[in-house]
Amino acid sequence: MTADFQGTSTSGALGTMTYGITAGVQLTTGTSIDYNALGNLTGVDGAASSSAGGAGLLHVPVNSVGGGTTTIKIQHDSASDFSSAADLISFTAVAASTKTSEMVVCSGTVNRYIRATATSAGSSGSITFMVTFARF
Numbered sequence: 001m002t003a004d005f006q007g008t009s010t011s012g013a014l015g016t017m018t019y020g021i022t023a024g025v026q027l028t029t030g031t032s033i034d035y036n037a038l039g040n041l042t043g044v045d046g047a048a049s050s051s052a053g054g055a056g057l058l059h060v061p062v063n064s065v066g067g068g069t070t071t072i073k074i075q076h077d078s079a080s081d082f083s084s085a086a087d088l089i090s091f092t093a094v095a096a097s098t099k100t101s102e103m104v105v106c107s108g109t110v111n112r113y114i115r116a117t118a119t120s121a122g123s124s125g126s127i128t129f130m131v132t133f134a135r136f
Helices: none
Strands: 005-006 017-021 031-033 054-063 070-077 086-090 100-106 113-120 126-135
Touching: 054 070, 070 126, 086 100, 113 126
Parallel strands: none
Antiparallel strands: 005 017, 031 126, 054 100, 054 126, 070 086, 070 113
16 A cells, blocks of 8 residues: 655644655554454564654544543564564554544654554444554
């Protein structure tokens, strides 16, 4: 998947810089997931690590999770089995039944393998979300 967009802001995660991103990877399938079936999604091989950071995008168009927030993150690792996975980006916790979008920028090293992961403190429902990541 590729995407061409520009993001600017004077506050928040983007700071005062403009980021031009011309390629990224989709880390989710965009299908509905039951609140108790969330977890680690399939990793993506970036072919090599990079050193300039990147941007993660979260879109939640449908959310019927009730009774708690859903936490969605992007993790990275130098190993394909994610044996030493570390959080790269943590999106703002998604409140019950809330639809949202968010872009978070990270700096520094991005390891070769990346994946999305999600957990929920909810007690019912499901959530549909899309996560993409692009390296700078």
